[in-house]
Amino acid sequence: MMQVYIVYMGSLPDGDPAYSPLAHHLSILHSVVEDRYSPENLLVRSYKRSFNGFAANLTDMEKDKLANMKEVVSIFPSRTLQLQTTRSWDFMGLTEEISRNSSIVESDIIVGVFDTGIWPESDSFKDEGLGPPPKGWKGVCDGGKNFTCNNKLIGARHYGYESARDEIGHGTHTASTVAGNAVKDVNFYGLANGTARGGVPAAKIAAHQVCIPCCQDHTLLAAFDDAIADGVNIITISLGQLDPINLDEDVIAIGDFHAMKKGILTSQALGNLGLGIASVSSVAPWILTVAASNTDRYFVDKIVLASGTTLVGNSTNTFVLNGTSFPLIYGKDAGTKNCTAEDARNCEEGCLDSDLVKGKIVVCDEIQGDRAAYKSGALGSVTLNEVGYNVSLVPLLASTTLMKEEYNLVRSYMNSTRDPQANIFKSEVIKEPGAPTVAYFSSRGPNLILPDIIKPDITAPGVDILTTYPPELPITVPQDKRRANYNILYGTSMSCPHAAGASAYVKAFHPEWSPAAIKSSLLTTAWSKNHTNNNISTGAFAYGSGHINPVNAINPGLVYEASEEDYINLLCTIYDEGKVRQISGDKNSTCPIGSAKGSAKDHNYPSMRAKVEPTNPFSVNFHRRVKNVGLANSTYKAKIFLNSKVDIKVVPELLSFKSLNEEKDFDVTVVGSGLPDQSQVSGSLVWSDGVHSVRSPIVVYAYIQQKQQNMVS
Known part of the structure; x- marks a missing residue:
């Protein structure tokens, strides 16, 4: 039985004009496949522009033969990846009036969007007042029929599909979040009026349709191959695996390693697997991994009982009921004969009797009960938010979602009267003073592949994000008759382009900065979060270095730089020297031997984390270096902030710089008495010169148990 395998061969060989990747790939295939098959017919895609490799239909036996070839770094099946505004940029401090390094510089930035395509006619993608593409652009407009750039x-590029036009809505939403034009007087059925815009409204967009909606590894790797060669500067990927996998089989880690070598920063969605420990799947240190949090804008919806009680729920309800009150019915009392009582009370689809719910508001014990209520012809629904989700879902009919205490009041009222009635009002927007908090659906660390690298890196707005949407698509499920130019979505898919936009904003001020320097600036200037819980699904394992703050990131003072050589040294801690040479493309590169090899915790990362054995006393040392990008003559003093009973020392405590781009080394030592399994101790190091505050979280944790079952949002 055949399936598509990806054969990764590392970097393209330098200095050999006679080398033909395609010919080499076909030659390799010819040496392993049976005579009755043509290598040309088995080849799915040849990666030959930015790195070396190919995808082909192979049997298990042919795969095993290829795995033993010296040219092959790794071979693995092409897996399926998952798809993971008017207020969010203001909330992050990036207002319309904020200082920008001229639209001319910003318009030279090209953002590659890997997603479900794009709706080119949207106002967010019009080009009034914009100049031509930068001189270095080598891409094409291969959008298909009736598609214009x-x-x-x-x-625009599409991979195996008819066009790059977005038939899902996801890609249009993410593209406009990162770099959409400023469009005034935008709202969602009268809610949340304002200006919709991307983080870098003058930047260019290159759309790569890799999903409709399924996303295959081999097409995503092709998008990397093209985008790197075409000349993009930032890549945003709101996609990911359900589980973490080794770096040499993770196509996003592979593609972005070669993007990083060309100075391209990639932002990737963390994943939507919720509160489960070790649910993060974006683990490579050269990627900016983004968690999701809310903003201070919150959609609420009121239900008024006929008894006079008003209860407030959270939903984005666009419907208005014509009348003063309407009958309430419990899902269990409206169930069909072919469903269990439990399925009926949860309002599972197909389990509500249309005759019993017509003209009534159905009360459901499950948060998505509005779908069954809608399909059965009910007038409205009240659903239970038992877990405490901090998301206002867009229902299919007049509906509100109540927390458990308020929901129980509705049920008590229904049990206390013979004719319970209520009215549901259209949603309204209120201010959420507790924002930002990490979303319930946002995946958590620790990082199972590189336990000493903190993931996620940072959190950004990913809850109730309003921005551009294809006007011909339903705004929720296919049965929804509503259409809109702007829609509200949530997920780490929405936080990822916010971080990409922030990265592009920083790059506009510092075009010469490396991806690592841009990433460091975002992490060390993030809004810090207070953390007192020692469980490893909280703290930095949930939000990384904190909430993104793009305005401060343009002037971080110090950055933790990481060169290609630094990443090669990190790969040396995982793979043998031969494989590292193939990945890097440097035949002369060598890996340290023995204790000099180090570990991932020695990588010059803007955060510090180490995994230790449970219950044993520990002493952990982190070696780091920082580059001065602030004031030429400056002295930074170290200050430690602690949330745990642990001893942290910094040597030296003062760093004095005499020039810009000067680098200084320091060591951080953390000593503790021992940790229970699945617990952590944490603190932070802040370097300050009186103008800048450069903050790095420090985490030591214990975790020996197998990965647990995750909550899927």
Whole structure:
């Protein structure tokens, strides 16, 4: 039985003009496949522009033969990846009035969007006042039939599909979040009026349709191959695996390693597996991994009982009921004969009797009960938010979602009267003073592949995000008759382009900065979060270095730089020297031997984390270096903030710089008495010169148990 395998061969060989990747790939295939098959017919895709490799239909036996070839770094099946505004940028401090390094510089930045495509006619992608693509752009507009690019949407590619037009809505939403034009007077059925815009409204967009909606590894790797060669500067990927996998089989880690070598920063969605420990699947240190949090804008919806009691729920309800009150019915009392009582009370689809719910508001014990209520012809629904989700879902009919205490009041009222009635009002927007908090659906660390690298890196707005949407698509499920130019979505898919936009904003001020320097600036200037819980699904394992703050990131003072050589040294802690040479493309590169090899915790990361054995006393040392990008003559003093009973020392405590781009080394030592399994101790190091505050979280944790079952949002 055949299936598509990806054969990764590392970097393209340098200095050999006679080398033909395609010919080499076909030659390799010819040496392993049976005579009755043509290598050309088995080859799915040849990666030959930015790195070396191919995808082909192979049997298990042929796969095993290839795995033993010296040219092959890794071979693995092409897996399926998952798809993971008017207020969010203001909330992050990036207002319309904020200082920008001229639209001319910003318009030279090209953002590659890997997603479900794009809706080119949207106002967010018009090109009034924008100049032509930058001189270095080598891409194409291969959008398919009836698809036109312009000086905003400068490139489009599709991989195995008819066109790059977005038939899902996801890609249009993420593209406009990162770099959409500023469009005034935008709202969602009268809610949340304001200006919809991306983080870098003058930047160019290159859309790569890799999902409709399924996303295959081999097409995503092809998008990397093209985008790197085409000349993009930032890549945003709101996709990911359900589980973490080794770096040499993770196509996003592979593709972005070669993007990093060309100075391209990639932002990736963390994943939506919720509160489960070790649910993060984006683990490579050269990727900016983004968690999701809320903003201070919150959609609420009121239900008024006929008894006079008003209860407030959270939903984005666009419907208005014509009348003063309507009968309430419990899902269990409206169940069909072919369903269990439990399925009926949860309002599972197909379990509500249309005759019993017509003209009534159905009360459901499950948060998505509005779908069954809608399909059965009910007038409205009240659903239970038992877990405490901090998301206002867009229902299919007049509906509100109540927390358990308020929901129980509705049930008590229904049990206390013979004719319970209520009315549900259209949603309204209120201010959420507790924001930002990490979303319930956002995946958590620790990092199972590189336990000494903190993931996620940072959190950004990913809850109730309003921005551009294809006007011909339903705004929720296919049965929804509503259409809109702007829609509200949630997920780490929405937080990822916010971080990409922030990265592009920083790059506009510092075009010469490396991806690692941009990433460091975002992490060390993030809004810090207070953390007192020692469980490893909380703290930095939930939000990384904190909530993104793009305005401060343009002037971080110090950055933790990491060169290609630094990443090669990190790979040396995982793989043998031969494999590292193939990945790097440097035949002369060598790996340290013995104790000099170090570990991932020695990588010059802007955060510090180490895994230790449970219950044993520990002493952990982190070696780091920082580059001065602030004031030429400056002295930084170290200050430690602690949330745990642990001793942290920094040597030296003062760093004095005499020039810009000067680098200084320091060591951090953490000593503790021992940790229970699945617990952590944490603190932070802040370097300050009186102007800048450069903050790095420090975490030591214990975790020996197998990965647990995750909550899927």
